[in-house]
Amino acid sequence: MDKIAERLFLGAFEDVLMLSSSNDAGISHILSLLDRSLPISIQNQFTCKFVKVFDVPDEDLLSHFEDCLRFIDEGRDNGTGVLVHCQVGCSRSATIVIAWMMRTKKLSLENALDLVTEFRPCVRPNEGFHFQLELFSKMNCQVDPQNSLYKKFKLKTLSLQMEQGTSPENFSSDILAASPVEGKTKGETIYRCKKCRQPLFRDTSLLSHTSGEGKEAFSWKAKSSNTSKTKSDVVCTQSLFIEPVQWMADIVFKQEGKLVCPKCKSKLGSFIWCGEQCPCGAWVAPAFHIQNGKVDLSKPLLLAQRSVVPFSTN
Known part of the structure; x- marks a missing residue:
C-alpha cells in the first residue's frame, strides 16, 4: 500500500490481509470497495466500511462519494490511519482517494490524479469512474442530488440497469x-x-x-x-x-x-x-x-x- 496523505493510504486486498497479521502502519480504519465484504475476523480488528461496487464503467460509484469521504475524514480525525482499497488498488479505491484529494486539497481532477499517480503509479480509474470524477468537479466537489447533471447521471444509470434486465422492484422511489x-x-x-x-x-x-x-x-x-x-x-x-x-x-x-x-x-x-x-x-x-x-x-x-x-x- 502507498501513503497518499497524512494518515491516508491506498492499497489492494492483499494489503488488508497483511495488516490483519501486522498493524505496523498504524491503520485503524479500512474502506473496502469490492464485490464482497471482508472476512469477519478482519472486521473485528478494524473499523470497517464496505461498499459493494464492481470495476466496470457503468457502475455508479458517485452516489457513494459522500459516505466514503466522511468515513475517511472520521478515520483520519479519530483514528490512527485509513486504508482505502479495492482488489488491486488502481480503479475503484483510487477514484475515492482522488475525489478526497480534490475536495480536501482543492485540486482539479487532473492535478489530483497526477498527485495520486505519483505516489501509486498503477492508479487508473476506468472511463466511467473518470467521468464521475469530472461530474464531481462540476458540482464543486459536492454530490448534489438536486443538480441537473447529477439527476441525468442517476437516470442514465437506472436506464442502463433496466436495459440489462434489473428488476424494477430493486429501484428506490427516491x-x-x-x-x-x-x-x-x-x-x-x-x-x-x-x-x-x-x-x-x-x-x-x-x-x-x-x-x-x-x-x-x-x-x-x-x-x-x-x-x-x-x-x-x-x-x-x-x-x-x-x-x-x-x-x-x-x-x-x-x-x-x-x-x-x-x-x-x-x-x-x-x-x-x-x-x-x-x-x-x-x-x-x-x-x-x-x-x-x-x-x-x-x-x-x-x-x-x-x-x-x-x-x-x-
Missing part, C-alpha cells in the same frame, strides 16, 4: 421528484395541465440537452449522408424532457408507456427508458417526454412596487 401541490406552489415556476390546470412538475425537473443535427441525425438520413457534423453547444428548446415525478409512481418502472394527467387523465406525453430521438436530432435516454402543447407554464406573480406619497401637513 429517484422520483416531488409533485407540486395545488395551493402550495407560491413562488415556484410550475408546468400545469392545459386542460384541467393540475400542477404537474416544477421547472427544476426539466432536463436539458444540446441540440442534435436535425433531420440529418435520424438513422435513415444519417446513412445517406457523408457530411460530418460538429457537435452543437446550443440547448434544445423544441421538446420538454423531465425527470420522473411522484405522480408517475404506478407506471414509471415499466420499460415504456404513456404519461397522462393524474387528475383529468388527458394524455401528456410518453416515456421510454431506453431513450428516443428528439426532433432536434439528439438522443435522449431515458426519455420522459411531455408534449409542449399539453402543458402551460405558470410563473410566480411579481408584486408591483407601489409608489407611496408621503402625507403632507402643509
Whole structure:
C-alpha cells in the first residue's frame, strides 16, 4: 500500500490481509470497495466500511462519494490511519482517494490524479469512474442530488440497469421528484395541465440537452449522408424532457408507456427508458417526454412596487 496523505493510504486486498497479521502502519480504519465484504475476523480488528461496487464503467460509484469521504475524514480525525482499497488498488479505491484529494486539497481532477499517480503509479480509474470524477468537479466537489447533471447521471444509470434486465422492484422511489401541490406552489415556476390546470412538475425537473443535427441525425438520413457534423453547444428548446415525478409512481418502472394527467387523465406525453430521438436530432435516454402543447407554464406573480406619497401637513 502507498501513503497518499497524512494518515491516508491506498492499497489492494492483499494489503488488508497483511495488516490483519501486522498493524505496523498504524491503520485503524479500512474502506473496502469490492464485490464482497471482508472476512469477519478482519472486521473485528478494524473499523470497517464496505461498499459493494464492481470495476466496470457503468457502475455508479458517485452516489457513494459522500459516505466514503466522511468515513475517511472520521478515520483520519479519530483514528490512527485509513486504508482505502479495492482488489488491486488502481480503479475503484483510487477514484475515492482522488475525489478526497480534490475536495480536501482543492485540486482539479487532473492535478489530483497526477498527485495520486505519483505516489501509486498503477492508479487508473476506468472511463466511467473518470467521468464521475469530472461530474464531481462540476458540482464543486459536492454530490448534489438536486443538480441537473447529477439527476441525468442517476437516470442514465437506472436506464442502463433496466436495459440489462434489473428488476424494477430493486429501484428506490427516491429517484422520483416531488409533485407540486395545488395551493402550495407560491413562488415556484410550475408546468400545469392545459386542460384541467393540475400542477404537474416544477421547472427544476426539466432536463436539458444540446441540440442534435436535425433531420440529418435520424438513422435513415444519417446513412445517406457523408457530411460530418460538429457537435452543437446550443440547448434544445423544441421538446420538454423531465425527470420522473411522484405522480408517475404506478407506471414509471415499466420499460415504456404513456404519461397522462393524474387528475383529468388527458394524455401528456410518453416515456421510454431506453431513450428516443428528439426532433432536434439528439438522443435522449431515458426519455420522459411531455408534449409542449399539453402543458402551460405558470410563473410566480411579481408584486408591483407601489409608489407611496408621503402625507403632507402643509
